[in-house]
Amino acid sequence: xxxxxxxxxxxxxxxxxxxxxxxxxxxxxxxxxxxxxxxxxxxxxxxxxxxxxxxxxxxxxxxxxxxxxxxxxxxxxxxxxxxxxxxxxxxxxxxxxxxxxxxxxxxxxxxxxxxxxxxxxxxxxxxxxxxxxxxxxxxxxxxxxxxxxxxxxxxxxxxxx
Numbered sequence: 001x002x003x004x005x006x007x008x009x010x011x012x013x014x015x016x017x018x019x020x021x022x023x024x025x026x027x028x029x030x031x032x033x034x035x036x037x038x039x040x041x042x043x044x045x046x047x048x049x050x051x052x053x054x055x056x057x058x059x060x061x062x063x064x065x066x067x068x069x070x071x072x073x074x075x076x077x078x079x080x081x082x083x084x085x086x087x088x089x090x091x092x093x094x095x096x097x098x099x100x101x102x103x104x105x106x107x108x109x110x111x112x113x114x115x116x117x118x119x120x121x122x123x124x125x126x127x128x129x130x131x132x133x134x135x136x137x138x139x140x141x142x143x144x145x146x147x148x149x150x151x152x153x154x155x156x157x158x159x160x161x
Contacts (some may be wrong), residue, residue, distance in 0.1 A: 003066035003134055005029045005040065008108045016108055017045075017059050027061055030132055039075070039131030042111060049122045050115040055089055058129065063107035066134055068097045073133045074111060080129070085117035088130070095132075 006029070008016070013024050023045060030040035042060055050056045064072050074093030080086040089112040100107040111130045115121050123129045 001065075001067055003064070003070065005062050005064050005132075007061055008063055008106050012106045012108055013061060016105065017061060024061075028126075030062060039133045041077070041128035042074075042130040042132065044123045044125050044127050044129055047123065047125050049120050050086065050113055051120050052115050052118055055112060055114045058111045058113065060109045060111060062109050063100055064095060064109070064132065065100050066097055067136075069139075070134055070136050071096060073135055074109065074130055075133065076113065076130055077128055080121070084119070084121050085115070086121050087114050087116060088112065089114050 007013070007024070007027075010021065010024050017023075027045035028043045030042050032040055042062070044058075045061060048056060048058065066072060072095040074088070074095065076086060076088050093109075093111070095107075095109060099109075113129065
């Protein structure tokens with residue numbers, strides 16, 4: 001199976017962003033800038049700004065399909081952090097493979113940015129504001145309880161390391 005990004009449905013777009021078919025058809029999927037880029041740049045579909053101290057939740061319009069033993073890391077572009085003190089509010093975003101096409105929102109990913117700098121940070125339509133990196137991960141051979149989504153709440157579960 002391949003990994004790929006795709007747009008959320010127009011129905012989900014209308015629900016999460018706005019009823020604008022022209023905008024829906026025009027926005028770009030994430031892309032790598034060079035052959036050696038690890039990350040896929042998330043591209044702004046519209047201009048936005050983040051004032052000092054402000055937090056902005058940005059709907060990407062993206063969902064991602066990838067293998068079960070992978071995650072998609074969402075990180076801020078390093079230049080935004082170094083130069084302007086822009087950070088992800090959750091520090092690092094982790095998207096699991098089973099988030100794709102979930103019942104609640106089709107797997108629509110959001111990016112939440114915080115401006116800890118002293119000046120308003122402006123992102124223009126078509127500019128990159130975050131990036132996604134696909135990563136393989138290892139497990140320790142545990143058998144997941146099908147009735148639970150996580151380790152929490154089951155003190156008898158065997159944990160192998």
